[in-house]
Amino acid sequence: MAACGPVLVPSLLTEHAGLRPNARYLSAFLGARLLGYLLFAAVAWEIGALASKLPTPRMPLMGGVDVLLACMLVWYAYSARHICGQACSGSKLVNISTSRDRRGGRAAALGLLTGLSLCPPFVAAGIRAAQLGSVVQAMLFFIFFFVGTSVWFVPFVGLGCIERNQAVITVARMTMALVALYYLSLGVAMLMGKKVYG
Amino acid sequence: MASNACMPRMGNEAPRSAGRALLLTLPILLWSLLMFFHPGGNTGRLWLIADGITAVFMTTLFFMMMRTRRTYRWRRWFFVSVGVLFPIGFIHNVMAMRGTMGIPIEEMIAGRTPFCFMPIPLLILPAAFTRTIVFPGSILPGGGMSGSGIASMVGLWLAITLVIGKGWCSYACFFGGIEEGVAAVPKRPTIRKIDPRWRLGPWAVLLAMVLLSLGLFESAYCMWLCPFKAVSEYVAARNTVGLIQNGIFMLLFAGLVVVLPFLTKKRTQCSFFCPFGAFQSIFNKTSIFEIKIDQTLCKPCVLCQTACPTMSLSKESIARGETLMSCMKCGACVDVCPRKAAVWHIKGTEVPGEPERARLMFLYAAWAMAVMFGGSIIAGGIATILHFIA
């Protein structure tokens, strides 16, 4: 929840108000996040935890994912400018005109990238999974890891209760841009092979 | 406060008589003497001189507010003084204690990082979830640079916010005076048209920093975005990320605190960026004092909108007869309004009601806080300067 919050909260705020639309968006986000976890589980098991243990190959990979996530967020923030078009000026309610499929695709892309962003607890879980007997066991491990962590996402559906207006969407877009800057700084530093933390 | 202290509101009001202004200033004079010369206070010749100068300064400014019936211009003298003198006193203390503005890791481990009010909103969620303060300070007074500790700063912030709400940003913040001073330098703004959506910037910074602080379990604003590390202290860079962080704060200071205020004559850091300011805006809902626009008198000429240093008035809000949530109660709009439509107001009373009475009550509360907190900062800065001169 803490890892995905900076990405999920502002992107949810650019979507329709209402518990159902937010639940749908969250489902797409979490589904793609699970896919990201399963992909990582398979990779980690297949190469015997090599990618997850050695810092050198891991850092450019993490850096690349972070840069991709930053670009995705910037594009999302930019494309959300159409959400508040003429229908929005001066009015309180928002008519979000983008199709449901495109919104679902954006949610899935963000979910996949946050799933792959390899936060430290996730890496630790990956090392554990890589030590298991088979790729099926590794995937099952991550499914349980996913279910256990996804429970914490349920409260995010409550963001649907916040009325959407031009101010809320503008704040959400700006927040996405700031979070993108953070991921971009880290990603670039990791791609350069520089020591990131400490 | 006698009711005949209020003059007719239409047209140019005559200044209050010196005698009456002095009478109204007397409580503040006594308050200043109490704040600066109480038993157990600062001793030493330099401190006595510094305290004396500050007491005279604060009392004189209040007298001028009473005499001229104007607020903004005199408040700005105080606020800019705090903004200039705080870094002088603080940096001198830092250099004397450890010889560098960079905070070494030892000081962070020892819990001696001074706590400023800016990270307060960012610490709430981590503290609520884990009872942990994600700041390398001390909860209680810890000595050294820690000064009074996290609990003391939070207690001070709570008390002042209870009294003046978002007036904190005009009477207590020890950083805002820098850009207010820079904004006062040019006669006219170079950039006149500013997209009003930038006013939402502080809320976005607040949301991003709250989320990142919870995720990273550190005060993300302090580590990544605070422009005022340029005039206080910063985490000594130990790696590439540290260098990036230090580069960011220098750029933000140069841009938001120096260049943009000079070009726009607005408090751009406060209006478009400061997450603490966004958080303080919530307390405008709880504050009993506010500024209202009397619709029976308003033209509208939007002079108030132009004069507001934080863009806290819009055409829509003027039509509603109120300021936006971001109003810092600086008094600029009231002072500039030619028809006296912008007025100080106490919630629950009629508009316009008794605006001068509302103004006086607000100023007694606000100036008491200003003398107590900002005054001590001014005295500290003056004492530092005297120390170098002597």
Add this chain to the structure above:
Amino acid sequence: MKLRAKLGYTAAGLTVIAAMLTPFLLMGLFTNGVAAMGLHVDEMYSGGPKVRTIQNGAYSIDIHRPVFPRMLQSEKPFVQMDWKPVSSLPEHVFDLVDVDGDGKPDIRVSFNVPKDPKAPLRVDVEPLNPHYQAMRNAGKERFSRLIVRVDNSILVRVPLANP
């Protein structure tokens, strides 16, 4: 005067009184309230609570509880040990430390104690227990892996290998 206006003026008057009471009552009240909330500074900074002390002649070694990262903190889990007082430490410290209190030494710690308190410190840690990571000529690299002097103590933080 209407009731609302009376209430408004009353609240405004109380606010002015609150202002006068701030330095004498309110500030102290709120400060004590915050202090009484049972909050603590993040252990990544403070090093965690002390759990044991090993007496070693004229100086002692305080062992702290292991600290584990929260949320997305990128620091590794570590355990902090404090050698104090510095004035009683020999020029070269070479200690076998039983960190987990099971009676067997877990790590071998070696560092010089310079006379100049501002001189940089370096430490070598050789793990005798696979739970702890080795450190070679480590300085103050990160919060989870360092040697620093704080007041009259020398603090060493050793990362855990397999938390």
